Amino acid sequence: MTSGPTVHARPTRGQPDAGHRAWVEHVMSMPVSVHARGADARSPQVDEAVRATFAELHRIEDVFSKFRPTSEVSRVRAGTLRLDECSEEVQRVHRLCLTARERTRGAFDAWRTEPGGPELFDPTGLVKGWAVVRASEGLAGLGPSFAVDAGGDIVVVPGDAPHTWTIAIEDPADRTRVRARVRVADGGVATSGVAARGRHITDPRTGLAAEGLLSATVVGPSLLWADVFATAVVALGPDAVDFVETLHGTSGLLVRSDGSTHTWANPD
Amino acid sequence: MRKIVIGSAATVSGLALLLAWQLSTNDTDAAEAAGGETTFVGEAKPTDYGDVQVQITVVDGKITEAKALTYPNTSDVDKKINARAIPVLEEATVGSQSADFELVSGATITSNAYVGSLQDALDQAGL
Numbered sequence: 001m002t003s004g005p006t007v008h009a010r011p012t013r014g015q016p017d018a019g020h021r022a023w024v025e026h027v028m029s030m031p032v033s034v035h036a037r038g039a040d041a042r043s044p045q046v047d048e049a050v051r052a053t054f055a056e057l058h059r060i061e062d063v064f065s066k067f068r069p070t071s072e073v074s075r076v077r078a079g080t081l082r083l084d085e086c087s088e089e090v091q092r093v094h095r096l097c098l099t100a101r102e103r104t105r106g107a108f109d110a111w112r113t114e115p116g117g118p119e120l121f122d123p124t125g126l127v128k129g130w131a132v133v134r135a136s137e138g139l140a141g142l143g144p145s146f147a148v149d150a151g152g153d154i155v156v157v158p159g160d161a162p163h164t165w166t167i168a169i170e171d172p173a174d175r176t177r178v179r180a181r182v183r184v185a186d187g188g189v190a191t192s193g194v195a196a197r198g199r200h201i202t203d204p205r206t207g208l209a210a211e212g213l214l215s216a217t218v219v220g221p222s223l224l225w226a227d228v229f230a231t232a233v234v235a236l237g238p239d240a241v242d243f244v245e246t247l248h249g250t251s252g253l254l255v256r257s258d259g260s261t262h263t264w265a266n267p268d
Numbered sequence: 269m270r271k272i273v274i275g276s277a278a279t280v281s282g283l284a285l286l287l288a289w290q291l292s293t294n295d296t297d298a299a300e301a302a303g304g305e306t307t308f309v310g311e312a313k314p315t316d317y318g319d320v321q322v323q324i325t326v327v328d329g330k331i332t333e334a335k336a337l338t339y340p341n342t343s344d345v346d347k348k349i350n351a352r353a354i355p356v357l358e359e360a361t362v363g364s365q366s367a368d369f370e371l372v373s374g375a376t377i378t379s380n381a382y383v384g385s386l387q388d389a390l391d392q393a394g395l
Contacts (some may be wrong), residue, residue: 035371152374171376181369193375217373 023050027057027093030151040146044108049138056135064127077120093123093130100126105234109204116207129153129227153190155223171257172214180253188223192216192230203235212237213254220250
């Protein structure tokens with residue numbers, strides 16, 4: 001083991017809190033953590049369900065990763081697999097990508113994800129939210145409230161005992177600071193930005209890298225759609241102020257390149 | 269202390285840790301640190317570009333700071349990438365254990381080694 005001079009690996013006297021538990025794993029190229037709050041947070045059933053959640057994320061990654069040559073999505077992109085030959089879940093995601101492009105008026109486009117790149121089917125930007133929502137479904141009905149944090153996008157699964165999660169929104173201009181907080185008992189919180197590593201968002205309308213917004217946070221009942229909308233909003237740039245008014249049942253925060261912000265909260 | 273292998277699910281317990289000892293070595297500091305401020309350094313985890321090592325500071329059983337002591341900087345490009353990537357993880361880590369907020373939403377973060385070293389530090393802290 002390699003360690004610095006100030007390691008203090010000593011046993012602790014305190015007892016862990018029975019109502020809190022967290023798990024962390026690296027999957028889909030990002031850290032994913034699951035957090036439980038409630039009296040049964042340490043039950044074997046909860047542990048088993050969380051492991052199943054991670055297993056499902058790994059399984060989905062095998063099917064949808066464009067970085068794995070044998071995945072269905074990679075074979076579709078290579079032209080060696082037709083869409084109608086794909087599994088039902090790939091076809092479902094394909095339909096969701098079509099819906100997302102229509103709903104965002106082209107600002108989210110799974111066929112135009114790289115500036116100047118080929119127009120190949122790339123569902124990565126939608127699959128993340130879809131996968132986390134799907135994998136989290138098994139956490140319902142176990143007692144505790146769960147929050148699943150997938151690389152900064154968060155889905156909350158309510159439990160028997162009500163728990164409201166306090167979620168901070170980072171300041172994209174200074175990531176050691178918090179820009180806002182939001183309290184969520186059910187639903188999703190997604191933040192997209194232009195500066196994060198490996199997350200360059202293209203404006204499909206121009207084919208150029210999006211600019212004008214540092215980040216967009218969307219809070220809504222569905223993490224899948226919150227994530228799609230957050231990505232679309234960053235692609236739209238400053239034009240997004242009008243667009244977010246059409247997102248019924250959501251709230252959110254835009255941080256512009258000059259540091260100014262725009263917030264909204266639209267009723268259903 | 270549990271040995272955590274990257275990619276395996278690992279348990280991190282919650283907020284109510286009572287620290288058994290204090291870092292301070294003189295009386296004045298010890299009095300101020302009645303809550304006990306302690307740092308834990310995670311095992312260094314290798315990446316293709318170099319090691320990543322994370323340190324957390326714990327006060328009253330809560331993480332008050334998390335920072336990377338070591339991260340790859342083998343080229344200007346790597347420095348640029350990590351200058352962006354590492355602080356995000358620090359902020360999320362502090363947030364996930366803080367009384368003021370439980371989780372942090374931000375632009376997508378990626379660092380396999382960071383997660384491994386962080387997990388090691390959390391295990392040492394008993395969090």
